Every structure is written in structure tokens, then in C-alpha cells.
Amino acid sequence: MALQKKIPLRKCVATGEMHPKKEMIRVVRSKEGEVSVDLTGKKSGRGAYVSKSEAAVAAAKKKKVLDNQxxxxxxxxxxxxxxxVILREQLK
Structure with a gap:
């Protein structure tokens, strides 16, 4: 019996839903306080995940969830x- 590889789940800061890491977009703040979108998921710094949906981004913006996180x-x-990024992925 083959063991299924564990899929890392992350919680969307906007919706509170858990999704596989690959289905999320990471926003990261560096030590210098610079905020950037981390598409690799490997940048160092404090990260927060947002679902790949326009609604989640809108909610995060409205509630200023990323500012808090x-x-x-x-x-x-x-x-x-x-x-x-979301629109680009939808076009693929």
C-alpha cells in the first residue's frame, strides 16, 4: 500500500478556509518591512496566505486582514x- 504524500494545508487569512498550499498565494513581509507577493512560497519573512479568488482578495483588502497578519x-x-496573479492563473 503506497503512502499518500501529506499535502500541506494553509489557512486563508481572508476566508478562514483551509486549502492546499499550492492553491494559495503567499504574501510576505521581510525584516525590512517590505511587503511582496511570494509566488515561490520560499521567501524569508512573515507570511500570510490568501485563497486564489478575487473574493478572498477583496475581503482581505476590505477587512485589512493582511495589515493585521x-x-x-x-x-x-x-x-x-x-x-x-489570480487572473493569469484563470486564463491558463
């Missing part, structure tokens, strides 16, 4: 980049 003001460009 990352303890820093998240710039507007980050939300725009998240939406771009």
Missing part, C-alpha cells in the same frame, strides 16, 4: 498584484 500597512499594489 503582517503587522504593517499593505500597499495597494500588493492587492493589484494578487488580482493579476
Amino acid at each position: 503582517l503587522e504593517v500597512k499593505v500597499p495597494e499594489e500588493i492587492y493589484e498584484e494578487l488580482l493579476r
